[in-house]
Amino acid sequence: MARPPLPIGAWGRISRKEISPGVWRALARFRDFDGVTRQLEKTVPGRSGAAAERALIIEMQDRANSVGADITRETRLSAVVPLWWAEQEDKSLAANTRTRYESVMDRHILPGVGNLRIREATVPALDRFLRAIKENTGATTAKHAKTILSGVLGLAVRHGALDSNPLRDVATVKVSAPDVRALTVDEARALRAGLALWQQQAPAKHGRERSSDLLDVVDLMLATGCRIGEALGIRWTDVDLKATPATVTINGTVVYVKGDGMIWQAHPKSEGSRQTYALPAFARDMLFRRSTETILNAYDVVFPSTSGSLRYPSSYRKQWRDARAALGFDWVTPHTFRKSVGTILANEHGVGAAMAQLGHSSESVTSKHYVQRNLNAPDHAAVLEQFGSAAGE
Missing domain, CATH: 1.10.443.10 (Intergrase catalytic core)
Known part of the structure; x- marks a missing residue:
């Protein structure tokens, strides 16, 4: 079996020695995260010298991939989630957002992938997990779960436990937006x-x-x-x-x-x-x-x-x-009134006016979610009549 490459920070070669019958010790110099070079050793009883060397290399990899040994490749996601959530305490998350995230973490992420080690949080594993949530619970919950996991594994990247965030390569969770339906002026009256x-x-x-x-x-x-x-x-x-x-x-x-x-x-x-x-x-x-x-x-x-x-x-x-129900407007919810405002303003003054009124960050959000689509094309019959006219007319 080929010897694995030495982790970044290892100096020189690894030496190994049988210190007693069947007990091997591997030693190497290692420049730690604080810049200090230390001698590391790993003793493996009842094994070969190669086993002691491999055990030492794994320890050096963990030290190279951690900051203060808080998070390593072997750390379980269940231990990283609370660390990431503690960082969010400093952010001004809305109360409803906070409640929604806590629910997704407690009901889906921790029981679903909490026992995975960071090195096991691969693209295929996370993709299967999010696909299962989408099928069983819904696309919106799956999208929230992806957002949270992206933050959790981003924290692992910052601690050096991962080279890159696997969530970047996970399939996009698409939330299908229903057709916008708004009240007409006559319906509102x-x-x-x-x-x-x-x-x-x-x-x-x-x-x-x-x-x-x-x-x-x-x-x-x-x-x-x-x-x-x-x-x-x-x-x-x-x-x-x-x-x-x-x-x-x-x-x-x-x-x-x-x-x-x-x-x-x-x-x-x-x-x-x-x-x-x-x-x-x-x-x-x-x-x-x-x-x-x-x-x-x-x-x-x-x-x-x-x-x-x-x-x-x-x-x-x-x-x-x-x-x-009594009035025959079963389809109308309180949010319908917001869509009705967006639709009437977009029709009268353009999507930009609706965007400004509703406080959106872009016109695409307004037109996609708050403006009812007009299924009637503009009246260009007079222009198109030219196709049917005789030559010279």
Whole structure:
């Protein structure tokens, strides 16, 4: 068997000696990660001199591929994941992102590949793992898992335990985007009128009164294009009804944090969403009415719960499902209003205007996910008529 190459840092040759019957020792000089040259040795009882030499080479490889011996090629992924996650504590991850990542780590990554050693985290192994998640759980979860594993193995690369990140060569996890469906102007008007009537006439369900301000929240989303959590997180200090036109500023959002319940997060989902919107008259009038009717609450939010606490988006969605079923708009979700704003602005003023309103980083994101495709081609019939005209006409 050929002798394996010496690791970077080894000096001279490896010497080996039988120090007692059947016990071999291998020695070599090695320049360690701190720049100090040390003599390393490995003793293997009951084996050959070649076995002692191979054991010494493996030890030198681990020392060459580690920083402070924290992470080596033999370290299991289950030990690296917490180290990577600790680094994320210094980053301003949104609460929902943090919760989502923790769930993917606990439910999929640790039980799925946590026992793999870093050297075993190969492209085929990771590709099979992510493909299984996509098939069993969904593409979105698989994409999150790939993002986390890329960070974990990137940490291993920085520690010298890997030469390159295998996630770079793993197949792309494609998340298919459904066709965008937005409300037309006529549909929005019909929905608003029906919702106003439903709120007044709908009987109590299971002994509870129906929410009387579903339309108010809808109007704010239609007036700005903000997300449901951002709408429920708007405070009266974010509203300026004296300005011309009246404005509202998205400064934060409400999110659920395990162990803490619903909290007000001091930033919206993306930094681009932190902006001030000029309000159309219907939203201005709604906010003016609420300013005279709403009971003061400790959070100063415009749309508190009936008990004066922060309102759960999940509770609003549950109430909304009752309303939309009664009105014949089963396909409409709170996010549909954001898509409707993007579509009407793109049709009237171009995708750039929709992108700016929704706070996106690029027009491609807006056109792909928030603008309903127009299936009618432009009317160029008069131009194309030339093909059917007789010569000279």
